Amino acid sequence: MSDARAGFPAVALFDLDGTLLDSAPDMLATANRMLAARGRAPIALAALRQHVSKGARAMIAASFPDLDAGEREAMVPEFLAVYREELGRHSVLFEGIDAMLQALESSGSRWGIVTNKPEYLARDVVAGLGWQQRCAVLVGGDTCPEKKPHPMPLLEAARQLGVAPEQCVYVGDDERDVAAARAAGMPSVAVTWGYRLDHEDPWSWRADVLAEQPAELLQPQAWPRGRG
Template sequence: MSLRGAYPALALFDLDGTLLDSAPDFVATLALLRARHGLPPIAPERIRPHVSRGARAMIKAAFPDHDEAAREALVQPFLDIYRGELSKHGAPFEGVEAMLSALEAEGSRWGIVTNKPEALARALMPLLGWQERCAVLVGGDTLATRKPDPQPLLHAARAVGVAPADCVYVGDDERDIIAARAAGMPSIVALWGYRLDADDPVAWQGDVMAEAAVELLDPARWP
């Protein structure tokens, strides 16, 4: 029996912590950055929960004794090192490739809306084999605003020509669910992603909560 139409017309995803387990790349990046300052590598579990919150959150976790100004001075060196570590250590989460293939097979399109700088996100696409498959990519600096503002999600929907209500946004951070709600898009909480111990994903009030990407092979799991 054909499942065509059961998936959303456009599935939009966060990148780090949702499609891509990029934490190992960031751990390697921070090890190199700390080495420049005469510091040993930091345990991966200290970094992983902060990945979805961006460079500054990871730098704060890796350099807890630095003040805000000193940490801010590390942002550009962090990004410069990270460019050299792109996709060397990380990989798509288990089930992601199968999920994307299932969407494509049933005629759905998919794209990425991330707070990662657009140039870095685009640089990842050929490394992952996604450059011809991703219908739209919106980065954190593509527009004047970024998530949790809904404009990046709305921009992605307009670019593909799909109404927001016919999209679904999938993300592992509260800002993803806030942005989806404000954009009028159903949402899925990616519980397989990165979270702090204090996070309560139930309180985010996403439409669906998925423990693993493989669950989304079932069109009935999509809102």
């Protein structure tokens, strides 16, 4: 068991896009390259940003609303390929994230990433940030047969780390993050600095804790307490 100070979790697991990383600018560059290749006008960041946590298909739908579902589905491989070229060129950590991760590490906690982004892209992000030695576990959207909101990826992360799910806390900016944590038996933190649609209300997700900025998670008492 971790020797983390009281309050900090033994293991903190994080969503990636919209939680640790402001990757919307990379996604915008990707979408606008695809639009330009088809002679279309660019999409504005504000119009795309709220869809980032929903994945490639949602961003393609926002960028090409006139296309039918089949046409948009056929564009997914292209989106992922272009995004890999743009990955890390424009994105930045949200303010306060690095300090929060350092606080966890100093406390004796381990942290990792559970994302619906394909694992190969998530590993590229981690490498680009120099986190290979800091990130204790990485589970992508295609690592397991299921992805969030199914609990399997969170349970797989706990399994790889050799801890019980209830010793972990999962942090994310989307309702499916909270749903996955609840199904996995993990306490959850919903963050409001990420990406969400206008009608989405984080208070309604029933997370154990709601955080409005990363600095709040510098304090051990801000974290929900697990049962481990």
